[in-house]
Each structure stands twice: as C-alpha cells, then as structure tokens.
Amino acid sequence: MFPEKQATRDADHQVRNGHRVPAIRQFLNVIGCALAIPLYYLTTAHSRYPVTLDIIITIAFTELNRYVIEGCRMAFFGQHQHQRDGRDTPDEIDEKAAIYSESQPEPPRLECLAAVVGWREDPSLYARALESYKSSSACVFLLAGIDGDDAEDQDMARVFKKIYPEQSAVIQIPEPFGEVAERVRANVIAQNRHHDHPVDDQEADAITMKYCIELAKGILVEHNLRIGAPGGVRHLCLKQRHMHKKGIMFTAYVFSLVIADILGVEFLWSSDSDTIVFPDSLERTINTIAADPGAGGASSGLVVHNSQETTITKLASAVYWGELYLTRSTPACTGTSDCQSGPSTAFRLAALPEILIPWYLQKALGKRMIVNEDRHLTTNLLLRGWKVMFASDVLTATDTPTTMARWLKQQVRWARATHIESLLHPRVYATSHPLLFYGMAKREFGPAIGAIAIIWYFFTSQQLVVFSMSDLLLRVVIGSCYNIVRNPDRLTGEGLLWVVPSILFYYIPLPAVHLWSMMTMGADGWGTSMRASGERARRESLKKAWFETGFFVVWMGILSGVLAKILGLYFGIVWHERMAAIIVSSLLGSFGAWSITIGAS
Template structure:
C-alpha cells in the first residue's frame, strides 16, 4: 500500500512546541492590546487565506510540471538522460484517477439520486463505492436508487458482518494470544495484523462475487450494505474495500463524501491535484456551498454563512499543510496514508466513551499525528445539504463543536508534530467564543464589564470581510443574495458563544442530534427531555442576551434600579419565548 507517513524528527517537534509557546503571547497581543481586535483578526485571517491560495496553486503547478516531464520523456530523445535523472529524483508520478466512496443511511431518495448522478460528470472518478449503513426494508430505497442510477457495470454486495466488528474481534484475539504466549506486542502491531486480516477478507468477498474489477466490461460501481451501526461503521467497511479495489486498479487516491453531497465536474480533480505532487501530503478537502439554499429562510442564512465565514476560518492553518478538519462531504485521501490510521480512528475513545460522531476531524488528527500534510483547496467547491430549521441547524452546530473540542483539546501531541499555526488557530477558535460567552453571562448577573465590545471594531470587521469575500470568494454571490450577508452574520454569531460553551460542557454526549432525511426518519419525534438537552441552551442564552440588551439600554437612558430590573425581566422573557418558538415548539 505504499510508504507510511513521514516521522517528524524530535528536533522539529521541539521547534513546533517552542512555536506554540510563542503563539500564546502573540494571540494575547492581538486581542487584549489593541483597540480593534476583531478587525485585526479578520485582516490576519485574510492574509492566511491568500497565502493558502498561493500555496495550493504552487502545488498544482508542481504537479503539472511533473506531468509535462513524463509526457515529454518519450518525445524528446535528446533530453532523455535529463528527464530520467529528474524522474529518478522524484517519488513517482501520480495521476488524478481516484476511487469515490459515498456513504449514507436512509437518505432522501431524490437527493441520493442527485448525489450519485453527479459523479458521472467527474473524469477523475474511475470507480465508485456506495456504502449503505443498513440492510432492513427501509434501507432498500437507497439500493433501488443506486441500481437506477447505475444499471450497468454495477453490483450490490451484502456484507455478512461489518468489518468494524471483525477488526475489533481480531485485534482483541491477537492481543490476548500475545499475553498468553508472554510475547507482548504493541497496539500498532496488533492494528497492522487486524487491518491485514480485514483486507484479505474484503479480497475474498470480492473474489466470491466475481466482479471482474479492472477487466473489460467489469464492475465500475459497487454498492456495499451491512447491518445498521453508525457512520463510522460503514465508512470503515467502505474504506477497506476501497483499499483493495484501488490496489487492483493501481489508483492512489480516494475521494470520500456523504449521501447528501453533490460534486461538480471539477471537485475531485481540483482537490486531488493539490496533494498529487507531494508524497508527504496525506489528505485534502474542498470548500463547500449549499445546494438547498432556496428551501427555507434558515437554509438561505446558512448558505450565506458558508460563503462569508467558513471559507475564511478554514484557511488559517491550511497554508502550512495543517488543515485541522477535512470536511466529511468533500475529502480526498492518499490511500497509502489510510491503513495505518483506520483502526486507531475507528476505535477512538475520549472521556471514557467510544466516539462515533467526530469521524472527519479524527481522521484528520490521525493524519497530522503521523506527519502527513493536510491541505485545504479553498478555491474548489462541492455542494452539501444544510438543515432546514433552526433547531436542526443548532443541533448540527453543537455536534460539530463537540468534535472540534475533542480533537483540539484532548490530543495535545498533534501540536508537537504540526506547524505552530495549527495551535494558533486552535487557541483563537477555542478561547475567543468562550471568553465572549463568559463576559456576557458575567455582565448579565453583575452588570460589570469583563470585555469591552466596540461597535466600530465590529463594523470594520464586517465591511472588510464582506468586501474580501465579494472580490475573492470562489462562490460568486448573485445580486439577490447580497441582502443575506448581514442577517447571516447575526444568525451565526449570536448563537456561537452559547453553542461553544454548551458543546464544551457536554463534550462526552453522543448521538447524531439530527435525524436522517428519509421520510420515515423525519417523522420520528424526539422526547421533550432530549429536545431540551439538544436546543434548550439556546432558549436560556437568548434570555440572557435579552436581559443584557435591556441593561445596556437602561444604563444609556439612566433608568432607576427597579425600572432596569423590570426591563431586564421582560426583555429576557420575550427573548426566551421567541427562541423557544423557533426551536422547541416547532420541532
């Protein structure tokens, strides 16, 4: 399967740690010792975003140059020795062919059909593996869609036992035998043995079905279904089969996506060519846009958030090859990086619990821990689905935030193996919203300011960020979408401190939060207790914000204490009721 990730020398790790230490006062200086911290932050973020664009373009140029040397090798006899010496000095010439792995569970059939259809337009995709997490009657809808979209050169395989269960059993048996024979082996060695067993099992299943993969007229689209587990379970099975199929086809890269994601003709190629020329690059991801933006007001606002905020925030550490999250809908891997990380990723435990919902971020963490670079192709776009209601949007944000906290705070070793900019980005992301939330709560209860918020500072930040996005964001807004820019900023930043704080307090909570999009799953109702746990924090937060606004206005108009108290109580009640109406009441 190729070489494993580069090992970071101890000297480099020490330098990285020193850089992280120096990043702390730097972050402090850019926040506490300036009159315009928010404006300065957006300027720094824009600088890193432009640097990332420069870096990924350099990666593509390097790939094209290597391809040109290869193409000319047979044409220019007089430079044959020069070309030969150049190619010998390179780790090998990659092609942009890839496998695509699309996983899902009880997806809306129409959306799933659109997702599968979109891969027909991608020249880079030479084989597609669709993983379905479920084999009951309700799961047959996705199988039927797969057969409809790919009626020829396709096959459906029922996996008798999820490979995640197999790998746990084999790994435990290997460790038990080593202890019994008094020949202890490391966890990494046990992982390698269990991984090889799964690969051989996948090979045998493919041989039994005689799919003639790679042969003329052979299967080019494969659907795998297994009993329902969770997203990590079907991803693990799909990735193992992808490793085997890629070995047969001689393909180096894997594109991984979700059943609600629509790829554009250049999505796969544009993402993969950022890592193709660098053998130390283990993964990359593309930017995201929302394909259901016109569905509800929430989706319109969410689409503007993707445009205005996520494009910038994901670019900060990426320019150094240390992007800390390969988004699940739009991720590419160098297949050589996967065998070593799949089992530690699948068996992840945090806070004493088995983790199943932070699949994309933990894959990225495992790559970074082993010295692989992770890139962000910010100028390439892929279309994803976004929640249609406020309650589902908040649940999604909380789930993402929990995963972010776990990977940022519980894996400190990653900062020793990665560029200090990764630590700087983490510090800004983790501490900024937390400080803001604490300052607002403190003012609500004590009327004392911990942090001074400058309206001018915030206004400059909005203007600079919006102007930059209008000029440079690859997602070009239509004229009618401009009206959503300011509302989307409020939509994103008003709940952000509460989402951040609540997710940090409930890091160990499991569960997906939102239901899948199949009609049967959407019809299921959560208990009121579960709903309050998932979104009740927002009701409380809006009550606090309403009270804070009343206190600020009361101080401005110089109200007496009992008038301020009455205004605070009324404002808090009205804000909480409004939040309850758009979340708990409507869910």
C-alpha cells in the same frame, strides 16, 4: 485478480508508514506554540480594534493558502509535463538514463476512487448525488456504502441501481467490518498477553488491518466482479447492518484500499450521500496533493445546494460564504488543515492503512466516539506527519439543515468534535506547524471568553470585555468586501442581502453553542435525523429536545436581559423599572427561542 504492484510503490508506502516527525522539528514546533500564546494576547487584549485586526490576519492567511495550493498544482503539472517531454524522444536517452528513469516511482495519477456513504437518505437527493459523479472525469470507480439493510434502507439500493444500471453490483456485507476489526484486535492482544508477549498497539493494528483487507479481497473474489477487466464492475454498492456513519465509512475505506490496488489508483475521494460534486471538484482537490508524496489529504470548500428551501437555509448559505471560507484557511497554508470536511475529502491511499484502526476505535473521555469521524481522521494524519491541505478555491455542494433546531444540533455536534480533537490530542501540536495551535487557541478561547463575559455582565453588571461597535462594524465591512472580490462562490444580488443577517444568525448563538458543546463533549448522539421521510416523521422526546437545544432558550433569555440592562442604564431608568424590563425581556427572548426550536419540533 490481484496483481502485484511495482516494488517502488510498495517501498514508498513503507517509507511513508514509517515516517515520523523528527524530534528537533517537534521541539521547534512546541517553541512556536509557546510564542503563539503572547502573540494572540497582544492582538486581542492590547489592540483597540481586535476583531478588525483578526479579520485582516485571517484574510492574509487565506490569500497565502490560495498561493500555496496554486503552487501545488503548478508543481503537479510541471512534473507531468516533464515526464511527457521525456517520453517524446526516447532515442536520445542513453541506456543508463533509461534504467534510472524506470527505477523511479510512477508520477501521481489524477484518477481516484470515490466512496459515498449514507443512511436513509432522501431518495431524490441521493439520486442527484450519485448522478453528479458521472460528470467527473477523475472518478474511475464509484463505491457506495449504505449503513442499513432493513426494508426502509432498500430505497437507497434501488436508487443506486437506477442511476448505475450497467457495470454495477450490490453486495450485502455479512458483518460490519468495524465489528470484525474490533474482535480481531482484541484476540491479537489477548494472545500476546497469554504468551507473556509485550502488547504492541501498532503491531496489533497492522495485523487487524491485514485481516480486514484479506476479508474484503475474499468477498470481491466470491462475487466475481471482474474489477479492472473490460466490461467489469465500475460501480459497487455495499450494504451492511445499521451501525453509524463511522461504521460504514470504515467498511467502505477497507474495500477502497483493495479496489484501488487492483486499479492502480492512488487517491480516494470520500463524501456523503447528500453531497453533489461539480465536474472539477474531485480533480482540482486531488491535484493539490498529487505532486507531494508527503501530503496525505485535502478537502474542498463547500456551498449549500438547498439554499432556497427555507429562511434558515438562506442564512446558512451566507454563513458558508462569509465565515467558513475564511476560518478554514488559517492553518491550511502550512499544510495543517485541522478538518477535512466529510462531504468533500480526498486521501492519498498510502496514508490510510496505518490510521484506520486507531481512528475507528477512538475513545475519548472513556467513551467510544462515533460523531467526529472527519476531524479524527485529520488528526491521525497530522499526528503521523502527513500534510493536510484545504483547496479553498474548489467548491462542492452540500445539504444544510432547514430548521433552527436542526441547525443548532448540527453546530453543537461539530463543536463537540472540534473540542475533542483540539483539546484532548495535544501531541498533534508537536507534530504540526505552530499555526495549527494559533488557530486552535483563537477558535477555542474566543467564543468561551465572550460567553463568560456576557453571563458575568448579566448577573453582576460588570464588564470583563469591552466591545466596540465601530470595531465590529469595520470587521463586517472588510470581511464582506474581501469575500465579494475573492470568494470562489459568487453570490447573486439576492444572496448578498442575506450576508448581514447571517452574521447575526451565526454569531449570536455561537458563544452558547461553544460553551454548551464544551460542557457536553462526551455526548455521542448524532442530533439531527436523516432526511428519509420515515426518519423525519419521528418526534423526539421533550427531555431530549431540552438537552439538545434548551441551552439556546436560556442563552437568548440572557442576551435579551443584557440588552434591556444596557438600554436601561443608557436612558437612566430607575432601578425597579430596569429590573422589571430585564425580567420581561429575558422571558420574551426565551419564549421566542423556545418557539423556533423546542416548540417547533
């Protein structure tokens, strides 16, 4: 059931697992990072139009990324064509050339295993998500992971069996593999210390990973699924005791390694239970890395499939269209995309065995981390010299929060993960192109400076940063025009009406989200509840609500006060009247923010 693979493939995996970025390259990367600091300073502090200049630079990098990923696809199809032409005339190849050809690694196969994980998902949405994989020709095996085995979790298993009634199976995992890995690794380290052997983390990780893989093989053999055989299982659902998303991802990835080895598949597509793929989402994301053995991962662009549900989803959809498409492209043109988005990620399976254990057991600020799973996977790839691509011209549809409170919680959770990976793993900048550091500096320092400047002005009336309305307006016009022409997500006329409001919707809370998430990096709550009716009905405590969105209430009070102060100075209102206007405006702003977040939850 578990045939041996070609020696060339095993050798390739060993080479890649042993690969590290050369010291001279790391030195040059550090020099490049040092040069990025004055470059960023010159494009901001010494420019009359810093925001406009920034969007022009971002557009240039976005276009370069489009050029790079198209080149990757051309390389893949060229390689495939060369192999096919070589097979057309075997009689013309002499014996020596034939032997040489047979000794070369197999070309990349555009087939993948898809792993879809979730917990207490809305049944109708989960059904749509699973159904969408039927249209993908690249998906040869579907692995669904359910993080929960209580009565409330059976809906997802029933949906899975309904969508895939044939060649499918549901397996109950006796113990989450994350817990198994943690226990085995601790035992390995304890034994080494008991025998006074030096503790080698990489060796402990390798032993733990091998144990988990053998355990997964045993479970598959026990259930006699006949994977890879005619009529065998092609759709498998794994259930385990509820932990968290990272826990079910780890279990699913271990099983994916085993199943992919049986099928001879080289790529894994990873997604969430609320994500809907298009017919070409998997194939066109994977073919950006298929021809390059040094490319370990890629992700696609995202659109919102529930954009018409509420006003918040319409605004969020326009944010995805206008902002995320551009901002994610900046470092990606050098193969250093710093976030493989959870809903739409592809991996070269050869890259996973070495990184899964350190990824799952990550600690930051003295705590185990469970909410930054996608970013930390990306960081682990970059630290080991793998390229990470962003297929910006490929789309996958994801779900977005329907209320302001849930949207803010999601943004804070994402921002915390960004801070942790950007600030607490400085070694990644030595192993990656300096453009990764440049993108980090712009993302981390820009909103923080803006937040501090606004708060400073509110309390002192002193300007730390000069904002130019013409600069901001020009930035909006240039960014919107570019997106209309080049964005693969073609907005309708109605959708375009939400573009300008979405800019305010995104950028007004951004400095506060950035500052609050930085101050609370160690918080490990998921923030938003799952979409199953039982989870949505649960109300959170007032204390928790204030912790998660109270910063927005305070921030809107400050912004409203700043606006009143500016208008008071402009119209020359006397001091005591201006102070009264500031107080009233701040109270109204805070009340409005409270009513759409804490008050509405």
